Each structure stands twice: as C-alpha cells, then as structure tokens.
Amino acid sequence: AVCGTCxxxxxxxxxxxxxxxxxxxxKTDPRFDRLSPVMADLGxxxxxxxxxxxxxxxxxxxxxxxxxxxxxxxxxxxxxACAQCHTGPDHxxxxxxxxxxxxxxxxxxxxxxxxxxCVTCHMPAGTHNTGIGLSFGNVANGAVLESSKPxxxxxxxxxxxxxxxxxxxxxxxxxxxSSRFASESLxxxxxxxxxxxxxxxxxxxxxxxxxxxxV
Numbered sequence: 001a002v003c004g005t006c007x008x009x010x011x012x013x014x015x016x017x018x019x020x021x022x023x024x025x026x027k028t029d030p031r032f033d034r035l036s037p038v039m040a041d042l043g044x045x046x047x048x049x050x051x052x053x054x055x056x057x058x059x060x061x062x063x064x065x066x067x068x069x070x071x072x073x074x075x076x077x078x079x080x081a082c083a084q085c086h087t088g089p090d091h092x093x094x095x096x097x098x099x100x101x102x103x104x105x106x107x108x109x110x111x112x113x114x115x116x117x118c119v120t121c122h123m124p125a126g127t128h129n130t131g132i133g134l135s136f137g138n139v140a141n142g143a144v145l146e147s148s149k150p151x152x153x154x155x156x157x158x159x160x161x162x163x164x165x166x167x168x169x170x171x172x173x174x175x176x177x178s179s180r181f182a183s184e185s186l187x188x189x190x191x192x193x194x195x196x197x198x199x200x201x202x203x204x205x206x207x208x209x210x211x212x213x214x215v
Contacts, residue, residue, distance in 0.1 A: 001058035013128035014060050022051030023059075025141075028153070047085035079106070082118040091141070093118075116176070124172050133169030135162045136189075139196045151201030 004011030014020055026032050026048040032040060050064035064084075065076040075081060079094065086093035097103045097118065106115035122130050135157065136142050143155035145162065157165075166186060173182035 001054065001056050003062045004058065010128045011058075011060070016131070017129040018131040018134070019050050019064075020059055022048040023053065024051065050085070077117070077119050079117050086118070091138070121169070121172050124168075131165075133165055133172060135165045135169070136193045139193065139200060142193060144197070151197060151204045 001011070018025075023045075026044050032044055035043065047064075050061050051059055052061050053059045063071070065081050066072065067075060079097065083094040085091075087095065098107070102116045105111040106117060119126075121133065124132065136144065137155075140152055140154060143157045143162075144150045146156040146158050148156075150156075169186060170179055170182045173179075173185075177185075
C-alpha cells in the first residue's frame with residue numbers, strides 16, 4: 001500500500017496476479033503442513049512471501065523483485081531477478097528457459113538484445129500482472145478446465161477464460177513468430193500438461209490405496 005501511493009497502476013496490476021496469492025496457495029498445499037518451521041521458511045516462505053498480507057489489508061512484497069538496495073526497475077527485469085524463486089527441481093522455469101532458443105540468444109552477447117526474457121512474455125508492456133497469458137500452466141501448480149476432475153487440487157479455468165488467456169500469449173508471441181507456430185507450440189505444452197496430470201492421477205490413486213490399506 002505504501003508503494004501504491006505513487007505506483008497505483010502497478011499495485012492494482014499486482015493485486016490481480018498469481019504472485020499476489022502466492023502465500024494463500026502455499027498455505028493450502030498439504031506438503032507445506034508437513035515441513036518443519038526452518039524447512040518451511042527456507043524452502044517455501046522465502047519465495048511465497050511475495051504475496052505477503054499486511055495489517056492494512058494490502059498484499060505483496062515489492063522488494064521480492066526490486067531489491068531493497070537499488071530498487072531498480074532495470075534490475076528487476078533481468079532473468080536473475082526471477083531466478084531467485086523460479087528455479088530448482090520443483091519449478092525449473094529458469095533452467096527450461098536457459099535451455100531454450102530464447103535462452104541461447106540471451107547467453108550470446110551479440111544476440112542478447114533479440115532475446116525474449118521472462119518479462120518479455122510474462123510481463124508484456126511492463127504489466128505487474130504476471131498471470132496474463134497463462135492458461136493451464138504446469139502440473140499441480142497449474143490449472144484445469146472447470147469441467148475436469150483433477151487428480152489433486154488445482155485452479156480451475158472456464159473454457160472462455162482459457163481461450164482468452166491463450167489469445168493474450170499468442171499476441172505476445174506474434175512480435176517474433178507466426179500465429180500458427182505459436183498456437184502449435186502452446187498446444188503441445190497443453191498436451192504435455194494433460195499427460196503429466198494423468199501420471200499424477202496414477203500416483204494419487206496408488207497413495208490413496210496404500211493409505212486405505214494402512215501401509
């Protein structure tokens with residue numbers, strides 16, 4: 001709220017983002033309840049506190065991305081700013097980007113200016129709503145159509161909202177790619193998500209059966 005006195009647009013955009021509900025999502029995850037306090041602090045809260053709630057009702061820690069020393073917008077736009085949280089075995093977004101053609105372009109100094117980074121696609125035109133263009137996302141941290149029965153608790157999207165968000169992402173891709181290429185690439189990701197959900201469902205059934213048998 002303090003930052004919002006000058007940055008009202010950014011604060012409003014952030015409040016509608018997935019970052020804003022990061023703490024809420026963490027607390028509803030059964031894995032979080034099983035962690036010791038120190039593991040929870042280092043393994044979850046240190047990143048999810050980007051969605052911290054304050055006594056005045058506002059939420060969001062701006063210095064999660066804009067470090068408290070320089071508070072630089074340019075610094076926050078760098079992939080390294082996102083890498084504080086979006087890395088590692090349970091959410092390897094940085095590693096996936098680095099291994100992509102986009103990451104290859106960024107790694108080479110002569111093509112760095114051409115390279116899309118995290119903010120290019122997930123914060124188009126500088127928006128602080130990082131959920132723009134996200135439809136199904138990744139496995140358990142992603143979403144399913146509201147008509148589906150997910151194997152574990154997930155966010156749900158209406159078909160219309162999924163189509164609307166996909167349109168936003170394709171529009172972002174059009175600055176470099178054709179609509180056909182963008183649609184096909186994102187469609188393949190949707191299929192991978194569906195297959196991953198199915199595998200997760202198999203595991204969930206096995207765990208439920210073992211629990212029922214008292215193992």
